[in-house]
Amino acid sequence: MDLIPAPVSFGADADQFFPLDAGTGLDGGPGTEGVQRWLRDTVGAATGLPLSSGPGAAGIALALAPEELEPEAYRLRVSATGVVLTGGGPAGLFWGAQTLRQLLGAEAFRRAPLKREGWRLPCLTVEDAPRFGWRGVLLDVSRHFLPKADVLRYLDLLAAHKLNVLHLHLTDDQGWRVEIKRYPKLTEVGGWRDRSMVGYRSAGNRDNRPHGGFYTQDDLREIVAYAAERQITVVPEIDIPGHAQAAIAAYPELGNHDVVDTAALSTWTDWGVNANVLNVEDGTLRFYENVLDEVLEIFPSRFVHLGGDECPKEQWKASPSAQARIKEQELADEDELQSWFLRHFDSWLAARGRRLIGWDEILEGGLAPGAAVSSWRGYAGGVAAAKAGHDVVMCPEQYVYLDHRQAPGDDEPAPVGWVRTLEDVYRFEPLPPALRQDPEAAAHVIGTQANLWTEFMDDVREVDYHAFPRLAAFAEVAWSRLPQEPAERDWAGFDARMAVHRARLDALGVEYRPEDGPRPWQRRPGVAGRPIEGAPPEA
Structure with missing residues (x-):
């Protein structure tokens, strides 16, 4: 039925169907209220049907069965007399509601009805x-800020694809x-820059236009609450000790004020x-x-993501303060100094019932005891962490960095990195052979993630172009059960289903990359990228 994932x-x-009309009811037991509300707000708005509840409101029945199903599992049964949707928990029920919406066709993804009759579900x-x-999905709102409304829209798009984590990259240089x-200058000063690089640095282009923005705490509470209603967890990233110039x-x-004029x-x-990068003084830890x-x-x-990536050590090598800390803590070198810095926050978070997660550089110098790893420089860091008993999210740049270009040639906007086509993303396998052969270590791979870095995406239209349709392929990789071997994944079947799914994306207003290449307004002629020729190295 062209379902994705x-x-x-x-x-x-x-040839059997259940028709929906003005008399179709929607009801369910305790715990189903949120999904009922979502169905009325979305499917009800698209169909123009009230989907009313109450006595005699037969038609679509929702139920929870935690004794039968896992929390994110669901069972959807459609007969000629009605619909029964059962979830192992509220999340499973919600994912089942997403499937129900897909079964109604692309018009069910619009915000107002194009028709008020003829709606039906296949049995x-x-x-x-x-x-x-x-x-x-990582959404980088630091390099180019996305207004709150765009973030809320992306939560809807993630939910439509049964994706359940938004990694919000909130701070960077x-x-x-x-x-x-407590520190208002972080946004007053660090929340904007006076211009931006346009394309890759080799061209030396700047736009000479101030760029900025930030989310108030209430904005973020709203984003978190909106996500929770859609069974999505928002994981914040506060990048330390590198990628910190906005804060400095x-x-x-x-x-490192003892070596540079900060x-x-x-x-x-x-x-x-x-x-x-940050210094390692007590005051910085307290800050x-x-x-x-x-x-x-x-x-x-x-989980709270604390970055830990791409932290050059030259200033620490020159800093008397950093060298004194190395000596005081009896550390071997600057790599161990970074590990010491992150271990401090690992313990600090653990004391508050939270867990640190960071990019795979946090393995260098020794991994903090409770930390999890986002493995981005290929599989190696994730494999090492999993074998050492640490939880891992696989997001190797060779496969799921969606800022990378989607085709060869000059038409791709600001072409960056390797060519990663829709099929390339669909064939991504989060568990490499080294872990598939080690079930105990494989159990530590808690998931996978696609990353949308926005250096070369300065508005939501460009984010749409880079994200879709590849995010649909990634969603299937993350959700759907693996065949016996990764090579057996049914690309032809997925490609056929995508023909239908593109109509859903159209109805949602997603400006995805067309199959035959970018539209004229999706190109960025004259903006230099950084294409890498050939296939990416083994992850």
Whole structure:
């Protein structure tokens, strides 16, 4: 039935349907109220049907059966006399409602009815459950800020694809996007930059246009609540100890002021790896503890991402303060100094019932005891962490960095990285052979994630272009059960289902990349990228 992601099992009764009309009711027991509300708000709005509840409101019945199904599992049964949707928990029920919406056709994804009759569901039984518990998407709102309305829209798009984690990259050298009441200059100073690099640095282009924005704490509470209604967890990222120039520009005492003039720094206007990193003084530890106190109050997620990537050590090597810390803590070198820094926050988070997750560089110098790893530089870091008993989210740049170009040639906007086609993403396998042969270690791969870095995407239209349709392929990788071997994944079947799914994306207003290449307004002639020729190296 052209479902994306593909369900575990599916059986249909040929030429049998259940019609929906103004008399079709929607009801369910305790715990189903949120899904009822969502169905009325979306399917009800698209069909123009009231989907009323109450006595005699037969038609679509919702139920929870935690004794029968796992929390994210669901069972959908449609007969000629009605619909029964059962979830193992509220999440499973919600994912089943997403399937129900897909079965109604692309018009069910619009916000107002194009027709008020002729709606029907095919008679069938679907039994389904996800492969991974973490099915994530990173949205980088630091390099280019996305207004709150765009983030809320992306939560709807994630939900439509049964993705359940939004990793929100809130801070970097180029912008600080979360209000911290104790430190207002983080957004007053670090929340904007006076210009931006256009394309890759080799061209030397700047737009000379100020760029900025940030989310108030209430904005973020709203985003978190909106996500929770859609069974999505928002994981905040506060990047330390590298990627921190926006914070240092706001509070120069955070930088390595004993070796550089940190008071002269402003929010960075370039892309790339930056030498200006945090110092390792007690005051900096207390500063970020205070920041995280406010972050934890906003975000209830178990995991908090603290970056830990791309932290050059040159300033620490030259800093008497950093060298004194190395000696005081009896550390071997600057790699161990970074590990010490992150271990401090691992313990600090653990004492508050949270867990640190960071990019795979946090393995260097020793991994903090409770930390989980986002494996981005290929599989190796994730394999090492999983074999050592640490939880892992697989997001290797060779496969699921969606800022990478989608085709060869000059038409792709600001072409970056390797060519990663829709089929390439569909063939991504989160568990490499080294883990498929080691079930105990494989159990530590809690999920997978696609990353949308926005250095070369300066508005939501460009994010749409890079994300879709590849995010639909990724969603199936993250959700659907694996065949006996990854090579057996049915690309032809998925490609056929995508022909229908593109109509759903059209109805949702997603400006995805067309099969035959970008539209004229999706190109960026004259904007230099950084294409990498040939196939990516083995992850």
